[in-house]
Amino acid sequence: MDRRRLLGLVAAGILLAVPVSPVLGAEGAGGGHRLVLQVDTNDTLAMNLALNNATAAKEYYSSRHEPVAIEIVTYGPGLHMLRTDTSPIKARLAAFHQSMPEVRLSACNNTLQGMETAEGKKVALMPEATIVPSGVVRLMELQEQGWSYVRP
Numbered sequence: 001m002d003r004r005r006l007l008g009l010v011a012a013g014i015l016l017a018v019p020v021s022p023v024l025g026a027e028g029a030g031g032g033h034r035l036v037l038q039v040d041t042n043d044t045l046a047m048n049l050a051l052n053n054a055t056a057a058k059e060y061y062s063s064r065h066e067p068v069a070i071e072i073v074t075y076g077p078g079l080h081m082l083r084t085d086t087s088p089i090k091a092r093l094a095a096f097h098q099s100m101p102e103v104r105l106s107a108c109n110n111t112l113q114g115m116e117t118a119e120g121k122k123v124a125l126m127p128e129a130t131i132v133p134s135g136v137v138r139l140m141e142l143q144e145q146g147w148s149y150v151r152p
Contacts (some may be wrong), residue, residue: 021056021119032066032067032069032071033057033061033066033067033068033145033148034052034069034142034145034146034147034148035054035057035067035068035069035070035071035148035150036071036072036073036139036142036143036147036148036149036150037050037053037054037070037072037073037133037150037151037152038050038072038073038078038139038149038150038151038152039069039073039074039075039078039081039152040074040075040076040078040080040135040137040151041076041077042077042078042080042081042086042088044088044089046078046128046152047078047081047088047089048089048092049152050072050081050152051089051092051093051096051106052070052152053150053152054070054072054096054100054103055096055100057070058070058100058103063148069102069104069147070100070102070103071103071105071106071138071142071147072103072104072105072106073106073108073119073132073135073138073139073142074105074106074108074111074135075107075108075110075111075134075135075136076108076137077087077109079107079108079111079112079115079135081093082105082107082126082128082129083123083124083125083126084124084125084126085123085124087126090126093105093128094126094127094128097128102126104130105126105128105129105130106129106130106131106132106135106138107129107130107131107132107135108131108132108133108134108135108136108138109131109132109133109134110133110134110135111135112125112131116124121125
C-alpha cells in the first residue's frame with residue numbers, strides 16, 4: 001500500500017472516531033437540545049400533556065446543566081389552547097409561562113385567519129403567543145433544522 005493511501009485511511013479513521021452530535025444548540029451551534037411539541041386538537045388532555053412534556057424536558061436538562069430550547073406549535077383546533085376566549089387551560093398556561101417564559105408558544109396565522117373568518121370577529125390570543133405564518137410549515141422548518149418532534 002502506498003504512503004498516500006495509508007495516510008488517507010488513517011485520516012478517515014480519525015474522522016470516524018470523533019463523536020459528532022446530531023443536536024445543535026438551543027440557539028444554534030454550541031451544544032444543547034431542541035424540542036418542538038405539536039398541539040392540533042382542542043383537547044384539554046392533549047394540551048396539558050404538551051405542557052407536562054415541556055416541563056419534564058426542561059427540568060431534566062436543567063438538572064444536567066444542559067441547555068434546551070422548547071417550542072409548542074398550535075394549529076387547527078389546537079389554536080384554542082392560546083385563545084383568550086376559549087382556552088380550556090388559560091390559568092395553567094399563564095402559570096406555565098410565568099415559570100418557563102423561555103418556552104415559545106406558537107400560533108398558526110392560517111388557523112387564526114380561518115377562525116376569524118368563520119366567526120366573523122377578531123380572535124384574541126394570549127399575550128404569551130407568538131404568531132407564525134403556518135403551524136405546519138413551522139413544524140417542518142424546525143424538524144429540518146434538527147429539532148426533535150413530539151406530538152403528545
